[in-house]
Structure formats: structure tokens, C-alpha cells
Amino acid sequence: MKTILVTGATRGLGLAFAEALSKLDDVELILGVRDLEAGRRVASDLRGRVQVAKLDMASRTSITRFVSTWDRPLYGLINNAGLQNVGDTSFSKDGDELTLAVNHLGPNLLMRGLLPYMQGGCVLGIGSGTHNPEDKDAARFGFRGGRFSSIAALAQGETDAQTQRQAGFDRYATSKLLAMAVVPEMARCVPATRFVTLDPGLMPGTGLVRSAPAVVRLVWRAVLPLLVPLMSGASTPQASAAAGLTLLLDPELGQSGGTYHYDAKPSTGVWSKVNDPEFGRIVLEQTDAHLGLDPVGALRRAS
Ligand SMILES: NC(=O)c1ccc[n+]([C@@H]2O[C@H](COP(=O)([O-])OP(=O)(O)OC[C@H]3O[C@@H](n4cnc5c(N)ncnc54)[C@H](OP(=O)(O)O)[C@@H]3O)[C@@H](O)[C@H]2O)c1
Numbered sequence: 001m002k003t004i005l006v007t008g009a010t011r012g013l014g015l016a017f018a019e020a021l022s023k024l025d026d027v028e029l030i031l032g033v034r035d036l037e038a039g040r041r042v043a044s045d046l047r048g049r050v051q052v053a054k055l056d057m058a059s060r061t062s063i064t065r066f067v068s069t070w071d072r073p074l075y076g077l078i079n080n081a082g083l084q085n086v087g088d089t090s091f092s093k094d095g096d097e098l099t100l101a102v103n104h105l106g107p108n109l110l111m112r113g114l115l116p117y118m119q120g121g122c123v124l125g126i127g128s129g130t131h132n133p134e135d136k137d138a139a140r141f142g143f144r145g146g147r148f149s150s151i152a153a154l155a156q157g158e159t160d161a162q163t164q165r166q167a168g169f170d171r172y173a174t175s176k177l178l179a180m181a182v183v184p185e186m187a188r189c190v191p192a193t194r195f196v197t198l199d200p201g202l203m204p205g206t207g208l209v210r211s212a213p214a215v216v217r218l219v220w221r222a223v224l225p226l227l228v229p230l231m232s233g234a235s236t237p238q239a240s241a242a243a244g245l246t247l248l249l250d251p252e253l254g255q256s257g258g259t260y261h262y263d264a265k266p267s268t269g270v271w272s273k274v275n276d277p278e279f280g281r282i283v284l285e286q287t288d289a290h291l292g293l294d295p296v297g298a299l300r301r302a303s
Contacts, residue, residue, distance in 0.1 A: 001049075003074050004248070005030040006108070007057055008081025010038040012206030013126065013244075016237035017078055018049055020245055022046035032066065032187050041270075057081045057106035058092040062293070074114055076248050079107035079179075082126060085110040086168030087211045089157040095289075097157040099168075103175035105155075108182060108185075112296065115193065122194040122294050123186070124248045127259060129233060130169070131177035132271040137202070137233040143169050145271065146177025148279075151286035154278075157280030169213070180259060181273060185280030187257030189296050194256040196247050199269065200240035201233050201262040235262040 004021055008014040009031040021029045029048060032055030033039035039052035054293050056062035066167060082103045092101040111123050130138040133145025149158060154174060161167035179197075186195040204224030209217055228234040243264040255262055261267040271293030273279045281297055288295045 001026055001028050002076065002249075003028045003072060004076035004078065005032055005074065005114070006078045006080055007055060009033055010035060010042055013200055013203060013237045013240055014078075014080040015042060016241035017044060017080060017244060018042060018050075019186065020238070020241050022048040022050055026049070028057065031291040034062075034081075055110075057102045057110070058098060060094050060106075060109060063106055063109045063113065067110065070114060070117060072117065073119070073121075074117040077111060077121075077123045078124045078244065078248065079123065081106070082175075082208070083211075084168065084172040084208050085211045086165050088164065089159075089167065089171075091157065096155040097171060099171040099175050100151075100154050100229040101180075103172070104178045104182075105287065107179060107277070107293060109291050109293070111186075112291075112293055115190065117191045120192065120194075122248050122251075122254060123183075124194060124244055124254075125179050125183055125195070125197045126244075127180040127197040127199040127267075128173070128176040129201070129269050130173040131180055131274070132269055134271065135269055138173070141169075142166070143173050146273070148174060148177065148273075148283070151178075151283070151290045155290060177271070177273065178287070180270070181276075181280045181283045182287065183259070184257040184275050185277070185284045186296065187291070188277065188280075189284075191256070194251060194254060196254040196256065197259040197267075198240065198244040198247060199236075199259060199261055199267050200234035200244070202231065203235055203237050203240060204228065206237060218285065283295055 009018040029050045031052045034056040043050045043162045090098040096146040129135045130143040131146045183195045209220045240262040246264045259267045259270045
């Protein structure tokens with residue numbers, strides 16, 4: 001029996017992961033959700049061994065509490081929960097800019113807390129083509145790629161964007177760049193566990209754009225899903241979740257440190273920074289320091 005935790009399993013890609021995992025006989029599924037009622041509604045529609053647990057990725061207290069109750073081997077962690085905020089800059093209760101908190105800091109805190117329970121398992125992170133300033137599809141939507149200054153500055157909401165919308169796009173792209181850059185670095189530092197990134201492609205129709213203007217939400221929800229077969233770089237939550245599960249469950253296909261596309265093939269759209277060991281080291285060191293964690297990079301240097 002493999003125990004697999006999916007964060008943000010109430011809708012979109014996380015829900016598609018939960019639906020696909022619940023059909024596997026040898027999986028015990030844990031839905032980590034911030035809204036327990038919504039999580040229970042999802043679980044009631046799934047068959048198989050499914051549990052629901054409170055897990056707010058914007059709250060270090062919630063994550064620490066979740067980890068403190070964990071007591072068994074974990075095969076898979078799918079760090080799926082994420083948000084994109086193009087509204088006013090918001091902060092978590094811990095004082096961190098919210099996009100960074102949910103998309104990068106929270107997943108790292110959770111992963112580090114659960115790592116002692118994982119031996120030979122896999123942590124699957126969710127990337128995005130928006131991290132890459134050379135991605136033409138993302139640029140068409142207004143993204144200009146990840147813009148890393150320091151974790152401390154980003155956590156304070158610092159930005160050089162001239163508009164609120166651009167600041168929101170930058171925050172999202174940067175949080176994804178950081179989440180992706182940590183993966184090869186973790187793979188270098190902790191060889192016993194696999195660390196893999198899925199770039200799920202553009203999946204219109206999910207709840208991701210909920211802070212966007214009404215007209216954008218309408219097009220996203222009602223028009224773009226119809227155009228998925230015609231759009232380059234587009235996918236559906238179901239197709240991307242299927243690819244993610246292939247990578248999670250098959251060590252041959254999901255090799256540690258790799259970034260894969262929604263067809264489960266190695267991604268060709270990865271910015272060089274993601275696989276730059278120096279950049280990965282800096283991001284992980286600053287993330288550890290910001291979260292008050294023991295530096296994981298010391299493991300590699302000591303070996
Ligand atoms: N859609 C795309 O085109 C696209 C492209 C590339 C990457 N992605 C990535 O795919 C992942 C899933 O996104 P999606 O498109 O499926 O969006 P979505 O439909 O909005 O789903 C996001 C999920 O994350 C949860 N979540 C948000 N904040 C949370 C928090 N503080 N604590 C716990 N859970 C939280 C949401 O819970 P609630 O239901 O409670 O809000 C929801 O279950 C994200 O990492 C996103 O960045 C999406």
C-alpha cells in the first residue's frame with residue numbers, strides 16, 4: 001500500500017490527481033485541504049481509501065501541526081496547492097507575501113517535515129512555463145518570467161513592476177521559478193528520495209485565475225477549455241494529472257531532479273536557471289534560513 005498526500009485537492013489539477021489516485025487499488029490517499037468541508041465533499045465522491053486532513057499552505061502553524069501528527073511511511077507528496085493573485089499584494093499570517101507563501105515556502109516546509117517518513121518515494125512539485133522569460137506562450141499572456149532578488153525581499157512583497165497586474169504575474173512566475181529550482185537541488189542533496197517537477201501546461205477552466213477581472217474569468221472558464229486541442233502548450237487537469245502520476249510512480253520515467261511536461265516527457269521549456277546548481281543552492285539556503293530550517297544543503301557538503 002502506497003500512502004500519497006495531495007495538497008489543494010479540492011479543485012482543478014489537485015482534484016484530477018485525487019480522482020485518478022482513488023482508482024488505484026494499492027494507494028491510500030490523503031487530501032490535504034484548507035477547507036475541510038470542501039475536502040470531505042470531494043472524498044465522498046471518491047472510492048478507495050481516502051482521508052481528509054486540514055492543511056493550509058499559507059500557514060506555517062497549520063503545516064507544522066499537520067507534520068506533527070504524521071506517523072507513518074509516506075510514498076508520495078504532490079505539492080499541488082497554488083494560487084495566482086493579480087489583486088492587491090496580500091500577506092500570510094506569518095507576514096510573507098501570499099503567492100510566495102503558498103507556492104514556494106509552504107511546500108518546502110511541508111516537504112522538509114515529511115522527508116523523514118519518505119524512503120525511496122517521490123516529491124512531485126508543480127511548475128509552470130511562466131517561470132521562463134523565454135516562453136513565448138506565457139509572454140503572450142503578459143508574463144515576463146521569474147524575477148529573483150532574494151527570498152527576504154520577495155517575502156516583503158518587493159517588486160519593480162509598474163502595474164498591480166504585472167506585479168501579480170511576476171509574483172506567480174517567480175514563485176514557480178523558485179519551486180522548480182529547489183527540485184534539482186534537493187535531488188543533489190537527498191538522493192534517497194526522488195524530486196520531480198511537472199509542468200502541467202496551460203489548463204484553462206481551473207480556479208487559478210479567480211483574482212482576475214470578470215471578463216478574464218469568463219473567457220478562462222467558458223471559452224479557452226474549448227480551444228485546448230488547438231492551443232500550443234495547453235492541457236486538461238485530467239491529462240496533466242495522468243502524466244504527473246506516471247512520473248510519481250515510475251522512477252524510470254520521473255528521474256530525480258527532472259522537469260517534465262504534461263505528456264510525461266522531459267520538458268524542453270525549462271529556463272537554464274532551474275538547473276543551475278549555484279542558483280538552486282542560493283534559493284534553498286535562503287528558503288531554509290527564512291523558514292528557520294536546518295540547511296538541507298549541509299547534507300550534500302558533508303557527504
Ligand atoms: N491552471 C493552469 O493553467 C496552471 C498552469 C501551470 C501550473 N499550474 C499549477 O497547478 C496547480 C493547481 O492549480 P489549478 O490550476 O488547479 O488551480 P485551482 O483550481 O485554483 O486549484 C488550486 C488548489 O489549491 C488550493 N489552495 C489554494 N491556496 C491554498 C492554501 N493556502 N492552502 C491549501 N490549499 C490551497 C485550492 O484550494 P481551495 O479550493 O480551498 O481554494 C485548490 O484546491 C498550482 O500549483 C498552479 O500553480 C496551473
